[in-house]
Amino acid sequence: MAFETVGVVGLGTMGAGIAEVFARAGLRVIGVEADAEALARGRGHVERSTARAADRGKLTAGQRAEILGRITLTTSREDLREVDLVIEAIPEVLDHKVSLFQDLDRICKPETVLATNTSSLPVTAVAAATGRPGRVIGMHFFNPAPVMRLVEVVSTVVTAPGVTAEISELAGRLGKTAVSVGDRAGFVVNRLLLPYLNHAAVLLELGIATRDGIDDAMRLGVGLPMGPFALLDLIGLDTAYEVMEVLFDETRDRRHAPSPLLRELVTAGLLGRKSGHGFYGPQEPPKEPEKSTVITFAIDGPDVHGLGERLRAAGFRPSDDPDTVLHCTDRPVIEHAVRLSDPARLVGLHVVGDKVAELAGTALTSPRAAKAARDLMRVAGLTPVSCKDRAGFVTDALLFPYLNDAVRMYDSGYASMADIDAAMRLGCGYPAGPFEMLGYLGLAKVRDGLRALYAEYREPAFAPAPLLDQLVTAGVSEFPRS
Numbered sequence: 303m304a305f306e307t308v309g310v311v312g313l314g315t316m317g318a319g320i321a322e323v324f325a326r327a328g329l330r331v332i333g334v335e336a337d338a339e340a341l342a343r344g345r346g347h348v349e350r351s352t353a354r355a356a357d358r359g360k361l362t363a364g365q366r367a368e369i370l371g372r373i374t375l376t377t378s379r380e381d382l383r384e385v386d387l388v389i390e391a392i393p394e395v396l397d398h399k400v401s402l403f404q405d406l407d408r409i410c411k412p413e414t415v416l417a418t419n420t421s422s423l424p425v426t427a428v429a430a431a432t433g434r435p436g437r438v439i440g441m442h443f444f445n446p447a448p449v450m451r452l453v454e455v456v457s458t459v460v461t462a463p464g465v466t467a468e469i470s471e472l473a474g475r476l477g478k479t480a481v482s483v484g485d486r487a488g489f490v491v492n493r494l495l496l497p498y499l500n501h502a503a504v505l506l507e508l509g510i511a512t513r514d515g516i517d518d519a520m521r522l523g524v525g526l527p528m529g530p531f532a533l534l535d536l537i538g539l540d541t542a543y544e545v546m547e548v549l550f551d552e553t554r555d556r557r558h559a560p561s562p563l564l565r566e567l568v569t570a571g572l573l574g575r576k577s578g579h580g581f582y583g584p585q586e587p588p589k590e591p592e593k594s595t596v597i598t599f600a601i602d603g604p605d606v607h608g609l610g611e612r613l614r615a616a617g618f619r620p621s622d623d624p625d626t627v628l629h630c631t632d633r634p635v636i637e638h639a640v641r642l643s644d645p646a647r648l649v650g651l652h653v654v655g656d657k658v659a660e661l662a663g664t665a666l667t668s669p670r671a672a673k674a675a676r677d678l679m680r681v682a683g684l685t686p687v688s689c690k691d692r693a694g695f696v697t698d699a700l701l702f703p704y705l706n707d708a709v710r711m712y713d714s715g716y717a718s719m720a721d722i723d724a725a726m727r728l729g730c731g732y733p734a735g736p737f738e739m740l741g742y743l744g745l746a747k748v749r750d751g752l753r754a755l756y757a758e759y760r761e762p763a764f765a766p767a768p769l770l771d772q773l774v775t776a777g778v779s780e781f782p783r784s
């Protein structure tokens with residue numbers, strides 16, 4: 303089928319972005335909103351986004367005018383009679399979606415494909431409510447839609463042969479990569495991403511580290527484009543909350559139950575960028591640099607990161623009476639601390655990537671030693687992230703369960719390793735997919751890290767996936783690719 307004219311229903315952040323994507327690819331777009339006010343907001347989204355591209359020299363004024371000229375806005379669904387495809391991007395309320403699809407089924411010509419951009423609701427339930435279940439499909443875009451290169455194409459058991467391929471081909475015309483998936487809550491990306499974001503909120507509530515510390519650790523240490531709180535603000539805390547509710551309803555996995563902190567922020571109307579305030583406020587005061595004092599240090603145990611050398615090169619000398627004793631490790635350090643004559647001086651040190659130093663303070667670490675450790679890390683050219691002395695500190699506690707979930711997803715037969723990797727790279731801008739990350743981290747390291755997390759938090763889902771455990775037991779260091 304030749305898709306030339308497309309309807310987009312709902313012009314919030316996602317719908318407006320989707321309309322822009324189609325118009326940029328040369329298709330005509332009819333955007334529908336409930337009332338004139340919502341329509342004006344939708345128009346504003348597209349105008350700002352294309353203006354930004356023009357300012358950056360990515361679009362000429364003429365190209366921008368052409369894109370805007372391809373988009374017609376209306377408050378009447380009846381205007382969608384002749385379109386080839388409709389994408390729905392209204393809020394995640396199943397009853398509203400079902401009633402919209404019944405309406406679209408009545409209005410649109412019989413061959414029109416009706417697609418939902420739902421993040422997690424069952425596409426099958428929407429399809430079954432229409433008289434054309436074979437031509438109803440999921441087409442899941444990622445925020446910001448004009449930038450993220452993935453579309454999850456969600457087929458159901460009643461999708462007509464050929465429709466998935468047609469929609470995947472269309473995604474290609476839009477400059478996106480399609481990953482074809484079945485109808486399970488969260489599909490690939492949200493099923494892996496949302497528990498990680500939720501867990502970050504749990505760590506924040508537990509006081510394991512600060513908002514900025516957690517964001518720095520994941521962005522600078524792991525190399526993700528954004529930390530979890532900046533990303534939650536981008537997605538919208540209400541959207542993230544809704545997706546988690548749906549995930550929890552399907553899985554009853556308590557890691558999918560939205561964290562109390564998220565509920566509180568959503569209830570307070572702090573929804574992230576869309577409301578101007580979420581985890582981050584509109585105008586954050588600039589961070590005051592901490593004042594450095596004269597510092598002496600010692601390294602307890604093997605210096606796996608060569609920090610002693612770096613610090614010596616910067617003019618610092620190891621001392622017998624140090625302000626701070628650094629213990630290089632990826633495990634809690636309290637056992638080491640209590641063996642010292644002065645446990646208050648011990649700080650656990652875990653270097654993540656080449657930019658971040660996680661600094662684990664025990665229940666006995668003194669504020670002076672903790673500060674000295676932070677100062678030393680800055681001297682060594684690393685961003686310090688202070689955290690509590692808990693299994694996995696920040697990065698492993700967030701990364702390893704996500705990798706474990708990916709292994710479980712693959713092992714369940716839901717998606718291939720290549721599709722899971724591509725989905726996370728293209729949908730979330732990750733530098734590598736989970737199986738690629740498992741490859742360079744090493745399976746045994748991740749399995750052992752998960753065991754430590756499980757032992758500490760007693761969270762069933764932190765127990766290593768049986769497939770991961772078996773591969774390590776069999777002495778395999780990487781996931782076998784077929």
Ligand code: 3HC
Binds near residue numbers: 360447492527
């Ligand atoms: N709309 C349009 N374009 C945008 C944009 C927006 N909201 N935000 C950024 N851009 C464009 C910029 O214009 C720029 O384009 P250019 O390279 O052609 O000049 C490009 O994106 C890079 O932008 P910046 O340089 O301003 O900023 P960054 O380099 O920091 O990138 C980012 C911003 C693309 C948002 C990047 O941080 C990123 O990839 N973040 C991860 C986003 C992510 O994970 N999305 C998926 C969320 S999950 C989801 O949506 C599913 C849902 O169901 C919940």
